[in-house]
Amino acid sequence: MTSVSARTRSSRNSIVELFDSSTNTSSCGYCKGTKATDGRQKQNRGAQGDSSDLSESETSDQEPETSIALGVWGHQLTAGGYMGFINHGWRRSGRYLYKPIMARTCCPQYTIRLDVNKFRLSRTQKRVLRNMNQFLVDDKRPSMKINENGCPNAAGDAQEAKNRQEKPKDEPEKLESDYEKPTKKKEMRRKRCFEKLAARGVDIEQFKRDRAKKEEARQRTVASYILPHEESHKHRLEVRLVREGSSEFQDRYDEEVDLYLKYQMAVHNDLKASRRGFEGFLANSPLVYEAGDDGFPGYGSFHQLYLLDDKIVAVGVMDLLPLCLSSKYFFYDPDFAFLALGTYSALREIEFTQRMHIERPELQFYYMGYYLEECPKMKYKGRFRPSELMCDKTFKWMPLEKAIGMINANNNRFTQFFPDEERPGPPPLDDIRIICKDSTTMAQRLVSARMYKMMNPDDREFEVTLTDYLDLAGPVATQICIYRSHRS
Ligand SMILES: [Zn+2]
Numbered sequence: 001m002t003s004v005s006a007r008t009r010s011s012r013n014s015i016v017e018l019f020d021s022s023t024n025t026s027s028c029g030y031c032k033g034t035k036a037t038d039g040r041q042k043q044n045r046g047a048q049g050d051s052s053d054l055s056e057s058e059t060s061d062q063e064p065e066t067s068i069a070l071g072v073w074g075h076q077l078t079a080g081g082y083m084g085f086i087n088h089g090w091r092r093s094g095r096y097l098y099k100p101i102m103a104r105t106c107c108p109q110y111t112i113r114l115d116v117n118k119f120r121l122s123r124t125q126k127r128v129l130r131n132m133n134q135f136l137v138d139d140k141r142p143s144m145k146i147n148e149n150g151c152p153n154a155a156g157d158a159q160e161a162k163n164r165q166e167k168p169k170d171e172p173e174k175l176e177s178d179y180e181k182p183t184k185k186k187e188m189r190r191k192r193c194f195e196k197l198a199a200r201g202v203d204i205e206q207f208k209r210d211r212a213k214k215e216e217a218r219q220r221t222v223a224s225y226i227l228p229h230e231e232s233h234k235h236r237l238e239v240r241l242v243r244e245g246s247s248e249f250q251d252r253y254d255e256e257v258d259l260y261l262k263y264q265m266a267v268h269n270d271l272k273a274s275r276r277g278f279e280g281f282l283a284n285s286p287l288v289y290e291a292g293d294d295g296f297p298g299y300g301s302f303h304q305l306y307l308l309d310d311k312i313v314a315v316g317v318m319d320l321l322p323l324c325l326s327s328k329y330f331f332y333d334p335d336f337a338f339l340a341l342g343t344y345s346a347l348r349e350i351e352f353t354q355r356m357h358i359e360r361p362e363l364q365f366y367y368m369g370y371y372l373e374e375c376p377k378m379k380y381k382g383r384f385r386p387s388e389l390m391c392d393k394t395f396k397w398m399p400l401e402k403a404i405g406m407i408n409a410n411n412n413r414f415t416q417f418f419p420d421e422e423r424p425g426p427p428p429l430d431d432i433r434i435i436c437k438d439s440t441t442m443a444q445r446l447v448s449a450r451m452y453k454m455m456n457p458d459d460r461e462f463e464v465t466l467t468d469y470l471d472l473a474g475p476v477a478t479q480i481c482i483y484r485s486h487r488s
Contacts, residue, residue, distance in 0.1 A: 013076075013078070013081075013480075013481045014074075014076065014077045014078050014080075014081025014082070014479060014480045014481065015074075015075040015076050015077075015435065015480070015481045015482070015483050016072040016073060016074055016075065016077075016097065016480055016481075016482060016483070017072065017073040017075060017482065017483045017484070017485070018072050018073075018462070018465045018466065018469055018482060018484075019071060019072065019073065019465065020461045020462075020465065021465075023068055023069070023070055023101065023468065024068070024069050024070070024071045024098065025065040025066075025067065025068050026065055026067045026069075027063035027064065027065050027066070027067065028063075028066050028067035028105075028106050028107055029067075030106075030107045030372060030374065030375050031066070031106050031107055031374075032063050033063050033064035033065075033066045033106065035066065035106040035107065066105070066106035067100070067105055067106060067107065068100065068101045068104045068105040068106075069098045069099060069100045069101060069105065070098065070099050070101055070468055070469065070472050071096055071097065071098040072096075072097050072098075072469065073095055073096060073097070074092060074095045074096070074097050074286030075095075075286060075483055076286050076287075076288055077286045077287050077288065078287075078288055078290070079287060079288070079290055079299030079300065079319075079320070079321045079322055080321075080322055080479070081476075081479055081480055082286075082287060082319065082321060083321040083322050083323055083324070084475075084476035084479050084480075085097060085473070085476055085480075086111065086321070086324070086326060086367060087111075087323075087390070087395060087476070088395055088472075088473060088474050088475070088476045089102075089110075089111050089390060089392055089395070089472075090473075091111075091369055091370065092285075092286070092319075092328075093281060094280045094281050094282070094284045094285070095280075095284055095285070095286045097286075099472050099473075100370075101472065102392045102414045103414050107372055107374065107375075108372075108392075108413070108414040108415075109370035109371065109372045110370065110371050110372075110389040110390055110392070110403070111367070111369070111370060111371075111389070111390040112367070112368050112369070112370065112371035112381050112382070112387050112388070112389055112390075112400070113324065113365045113366065113367045113368070113387065113388055113390070113397070114350070114365065114366045114367075114368070114384050114385070114386070114387045114388075115364055115365055115386070115388075116350050116353045116354045116357060116364055116365065116366050117354075117357065117364055118386055119222075119350055119354075119366075119384065119385070119386075120219065120385060120386075121219075121220060121221075121222065121347075122383060122385070124146060124343070124383075125343060125347055125383070126220070126225070127142075127146065128146055128339075128340045128343045128344050128347065129222065129225035129226075129344070129347060130225070131146070131339065131340065132237070132339055132344055133225065133227050135234075135235065135339060136227060136229075136233050136234065136235045136236070136237055137227070137232075137233050137234065138234060139234035139235065141338050142338060142339075145338070146340040146343065194207075221351070221354070222347045222348070222350060222351035222354070223351050223354070223355075226348075226351070235308060235309055236308070236309055236310075237306065237307070237308050238306075238307040238310075239304055239305070239306055239307075239348055239352075240304070240305045240307060241297055241302050241303075241304050241305075241352075242302065242303050242304075242305060243289065243297065243298070243300060243301070243302055244283060244285050244300070244301040244302060244303060245283075245285075245289075249283075249303060252305065252312060253283075255311075255312050256278075256303070256305075256312060256315055257275050257278050259312055259313075259314075259315065259331065259332075259333060260273070260278050260282070260315070260331050261273050261274075261275075261278075262333065262334065263331040263332060263333070263334065264331070266334040267331075267334055281329075282303075282317050282328075282329060285300070285301035285319070287299070287300045287301045287319060288300070289301075292359075293359075295358075295359040296356065296359040296360060297320065298320070299320050299321060299322065300319070300320060301317075301318070301319050301328075302317075302318055302319070302320060303315050303316070303317050303318075304316040304317075304318065304345075304348075304349070304352070306332070306341070306345065308336070312333075313332060313333045313336050313341070314330070314331065314332035314333065314336070314341045314345060315330070315331055315332075316329075316330045316345045316348075316349055317329040317330070318349065320356065320363075321363075322360075322362060322363065323362055323363060323364070323365055324353070324363065324364075324365035324366065324367045325349060325352065325353040325356065325363070325365075325366055325367070326367040326369075327346070327349055327366070327367065327368050327369065328369075330342060330345050330346075332345075342380070343380070346368070346380075346384060349366060350366050350384065353365070353366045366384070368381045368384070369381075371387075371389060371400075373404055373407045373408070373412060374412055382400055382404075385400070386399060386400065387399075387400040388400060388403070389403040389404075389417065391416055391417035391418050392414070392416065393416040393417075393418065393419070393421070393423045394416075394417075394418045394421045394422070394423060394424075395424070395474065395475075396417070396418055396421070398417035398418070402417075403415075403417055423474075424474050424475050426467075426470040426471050426474065426477070427470060427474075427475060427477050427478045429448060429449040429450040429453070430448050430449075430450050431448070431477075431478045432448060432449035432466075432470070432477055432478065432482065433446055433447070433448065433449075433480075433481045433482070434446070434447055434448070434449055434451075434452045434481070434482045434483075434484055435481055435482070435483045435484065436452060436455075436456075436483075436484040436486070437485075437486040438455075439455070439456075439486070442486075446481070449466060449482075452484065456487075459484075459487060462484060466482075469482075
């Protein structure tokens with residue numbers, strides 16, 4: 001990969017490079033290729049116009065390569081540029097940006113997000129917060145194990161794809177059971193109570209409104225559970241945000257890597273986990289840091305360190321972007337699994353997003369990556385309510401419950417949540433900027449994609465890749481420069 005010149009870098013544009021073979025097929029850790037063999041997905045494939053045939057790989061001894069995504073290399077991305085990618089269904093793993101080709105991949109995954117202003121704690125989530133406090137104050141360990149349903153796996157990305165191959169240990173509990181729904185008995189009691197009040201001449205509607213107000217006041221926020229440290233406490237927990245690449249980040253780098261390796265080994269049985277792997281996956285962001293101010297750390301890539309008695313016990317890797325906090329990965333010390341750190345950290349990240357929202361009002365969403373309805377390990381993401389899934393046709397958002405209903409009704413095939421609405425077409429070639437070298441002067445030039453095609457009529461590979469990319473990226477492509485290295 002040729003590097004882009006320093007002059008271009010400093011211009012602070014988002015720059016990606018397309019691979020010659022843009023679609024990336026791999027074995028699927030969710031269905032192990034079983035879904036592509038039943039022909040359900042095949043019906044949907046025609047529209048994308050790619051010649052690769054799933055059935056070819058099915059004949060090999062290996063698991064068939066049924067997971068299909070498009071990938072590009074991120075040389076540098078502004079926070080706004082990456083935000084645009086995310087809102088069109090992309091994710092990043094290190095500098096590799098990818099998007100599942102929804103109509104062709106065996107297990108379509110939808111981008112999931114939560115509006116932190118509307119977030120409500122479930123009963124289990126409150127218990128996780130209380131358990132942490134009891135541990136900090138009295139060194140008391142919870143007597144009841146919290147079923148996180150794969151939560152420590154954290155946000156979806158390429159690494160998750162590797163990790164997701166193990167079977168979940170527990171079946172997911174019913175979503176509904178976690179929320180405070182009145183029981184039948186309770187409802188009957190309430191009804192009788194209302195009847196008595198009505199008999200006494202009380203205005204029932206007014207009574208209900210007053211009660212709802214009191215209920216609202218009782219709704220506790222995550223922040224209200226966070227205990228300030230006191231001398232008498234047995235443990236001290238500090239959640240510290242460090243910017244990727246900063247000196248503070250470097251200071252604790254080795255400690256972080258050691259924890260990562262311990263986690264990958266113990267929790268995911270990942271024998272290939274390495275220091276280099278950590279570097280490429282979690283410490284090599286293409287995001288250009290944009291400095292903030294007193295109350296706001298800036299836009300870019302950060303690691304949130306969970307320091308228990310000044311020792312790192314967990315790390316949340318995240319990107320702070322104009323509209324959201326995008327959770328990328330989370331790993332923890334398996335010795336502290338009893339604290340349900342996967343859930344705990346997601347709650348702290350939601351609380352952090354709520355604080356950032358005060359500083360930057362447009363920043364109000366918490367993104368947890370991809371959601372796959374059929375995967376029990378991803379169900380935990382749906383527990384942070386009320387969440388929404390992105391429609392891959394219109395790039396609009398649908399409330400999670402309704403989206404899941406539509407996916408189920410469609411036999412878990414790729415589902416468009418707004419089927420009757422138009423999909424934005426690929427942007428015109430005149431609006432796409434390409435950084436390339438002039439073949440005679442060898443000077444670097446910025447040209448439109450139309451101009452590039454005229455200058456390089458033989459670069460057919462690029463033409464094919466560009467078509468695929470523009471089709472998947474949609475409108476965001478106009479905000480991004482494409483770097484094309486020189487072909488001799
Ligand atoms: Zn699959």
